[in-house]
Amino acid sequence: MSIPFKPQPKPLALAIVLASTGVFMAPADAQTPSQSQEQIESRPAQPGAALPGAALPKVVVTAQRRQEAAQNIGAAISVIEGDALKEKGVSTVNDLQHATPSLEVEPAFGSGQPQFRLRGIGFIDYTSNNSSSVGVNVDDVAFALPIQTQGLLFDIDRVEVLRGPQGTLYGRNTTGGTVNFITNRPTRELEAGITADYGSYNAWTTEGYVSGPLTDGLRGRLSFITDQGGAWQENRVTGQSLGDKDKLAVRGQLEWDASEDVDVRLALQHAYDKSEGQGLRLFEDYRSASGQVIGADRSHRDTGWSLRPEFAAAAGVSGGAKPHVDNTNDTASLTVNWRLGGDLLLTSISAYNELRRRELGDWDATANADSDEYFDDRVTSFTQELRLGSDGKQRLNWVSGVYYSQDRLNEKFNSDFTDRLGFMTRTSYVQKVKTIGAFGQVDYAFTDRLKGIVGLRQEHEKRGLDDYFSGFIDGTQFDGSNVNPFPSHTSFSNSGTSGKLALEYQLSPATLLYASFSRGYKSGGYTAHNSGNVLALDAFDPESVNAFEVGFKSDLTDSLRLNGALFYYGYHDQQVLSTVWSQQSSSLVGTFVNAPRSRIFGGELEVLWQPVRGLEIQQYLGYKEGKYTDDFLAVDGPATVAAGGEVYDNYKGEELSFPKLSYGGSIAYSWDLGEFDLRAETNYSYRDEYKQLLLLGPNYTLDPYWLVNASVTLSPRNGPWSAGVWARNLLDKEYDLTRNFFLPGTSVAAGGEPRSVGLRVSYTY
DSSP states (O other): OOOOOOOOOOHHHHHHHHHOOOOOOOOTTOOOOOTTSTTOOOOOOOTTOSOTTSOOOOOEEOTTSSOEEGGGOOSOEEEEEHHHHHHTTOOBGGGGGGSSTTEEEEEGGGSSOEEEEETTEEOOOSSSOSOOSEEEEETTEEEOSGGGGOSBOOSEEEEEEEESOBOSSSSSOBSSEEEEEEEOOOOSSOEEEEEEEEEGGGEEEEEEEEEEEEETTEEEEEEEEEEEEOOOEEETTTOOEEOOEEEEEEEEEEEEEOSSSEEEEEEEEEEEEOOBOOOOEESSOEEOTTSOEEOOOSSTTEEOOOOOHHHHHHHTOOTTOOSEEOEEEEEEEEEEEEEEETTEEEEEEEEEEEEEEEEEEESSOSSSOSSEEEEEEEEEEEEEEEEEEEOSOSSEEEEEEEEEEEEEEEEEEEEEOHHHHSOEEEEEEEEEEEEEEEEEEEEEESSSSEEEEEEEEEEEEEEEEEEEEEEETTSOOTTSOSOOOSOSEEEEEEEEEEEEEEEEEEEETTEEEEEEEEEEEEOOBOOOSSOOOGGGGSOBOOEEEEEEEEEEEEEEETTEEEEEEEEEEEEEEEEEEEEEEETTTTEEEEEEEEEEEEEEEEEEEEEEEOOSTTEEEEEEEEEEEEEEOSOOEEEOHHHHHHHTSOOEEEOTTOBOSSOSEEEEEEEEEEEEETTEEEEEEEEEEEEOOEESOGGGOGGGEEOOEEEEEEEEEEEETTOSEEEEEEEESTTOOOOEEEEEEOSTTOEEEEEOOOOEEEEEEEEEO
């Protein structure tokens, strides 16, 4: 990493970097152009690459599907650039929650399936059939199911986090927001690079690329990443390790200038993950059905697992298998940009994704077979988006588009409850979803300072289930019969309208004010859990959000940037994970219901400050509150278990389940050491406490925690290599990512990773 400025060491700055317990994150405007639009080749300054004390960097983005200065866009956007991902310890999508305000990304009940929540709006489900409330796009390709988004981040140009309902500019509608991953593109000159990391627990990561011209008008790029080792957990009884990774991903891209007005991009990616899974820990004493007691785990590294031969045979895995995953994911996309003349640009994005998920988990975290799980999923997805828009250089600018997707999911998951309930279960089904939407947005500059924006979207979705079964693993029903009570086919359709109204006012050349109203919409779905209850096929309804937001973006001085936003959300028919009482298993079974009304309000602040030459400080703060505002009758979990039948409570006035406060940032300083440059950074993040599962009581409250990372990198001036050391979770904080309850006597949590330290070397050509 080459540092272009040459500051002299300053004792005060050095003390700040080495003693700080915090990192300050990229400001909301630090977004770069979407390279999948208009073939924009300009790149933003990398962290620490600007001249501190000089003018703040002017970053060009295409968040509104055209080239604009980020500070001139009235929207709450955070961006993390590719190099900054490594500095902040972000290697998977789950790590993003520690690098941006108002975002949480959690593993679904201990599995690797990411669950996104933005400004308190999200959807939590351990099965694979329901869409997320937060959209995820990779190079403008939408991935509807959370299971499609797990994996490594590599060869990334930037990650953009757009807060608030989206739909008038993007292919798929969302209520919470959108996370965009933009990969590095083929270059016009030959380039290559490789980076290797070695860290605690014998963890190895290698990432590389080669990029450049192939013939006149044709460019290519090939990139890869491998991730090995890193087992940080151990069996509390045997001492056996758990958590070694075995991951590989490869991406190939071709870009072709077909003519002066047409360019084409083809991208192919293959990835596999054959890693050991993450074990859960007991955060309360465990009590088996026979009266056995296992004390709560004292260390977050402790876990437990077992596998009965009968369950292993049914799952098709070896008898001594640890919790593990065996996933493959293949994606192909084709993007065509055609400049039609005048100010018109036509864009077509076609994509196909095929995923196979096989995952073995132990959800009771003991050597007993209370709740062992095996998932076997196949997902295929096709999407097509067409957009037509102006070039953004006129007083009146617009974009319009249509979107189509077709998804098919074959899911089967087996559960072993033998030691607790005396049986094993199987749930299987085929889900088919078709979505079509039309969207558009127009903005008009009334004056040089005042601009109005109007957007609209209409979406229709049809969702169906075929061959649904939930019963004993031998194919019989929970009542002992051989008659499947579930219909062979069921389906439903929803249609929804969303949109946006906004005003932007340029108060001065350095200050933008904006106000907006937007409506987000998310379709309904099915609860595909192993309940054996025909009520599971009663679809839950769509949800919608009316979002009001005001904000500002300002460069207060040549070295200080401050951006902020306030928001208020009116939430209608919120999709909430609740429970019902299963008479067959005498236990609670999860199901999704609609909470009639709730509200969320809050805000964010983001700061970029370059007080002296060589020193850069970034900081973010997010705060939000939410509660149910209408009568919401739902099962009281602990009371229902005690009574052996459903006991209902009214949750009107109860707080929604999300952390109120998110805070973080970074301090980085660069020194001139003669022939070398040295850069040091420390970064931190804080997450507030919150009740993860409101309906299960206060024991499922996640404690607040701080995470601190640090890195030091040395590179020769204008040289091809760099070397450095890094630390993640520097203070070795023990914290939980999730807490859950599966059966009486079993309370488990997924712990965060402990401190790890390592070395990183890079070479570029």
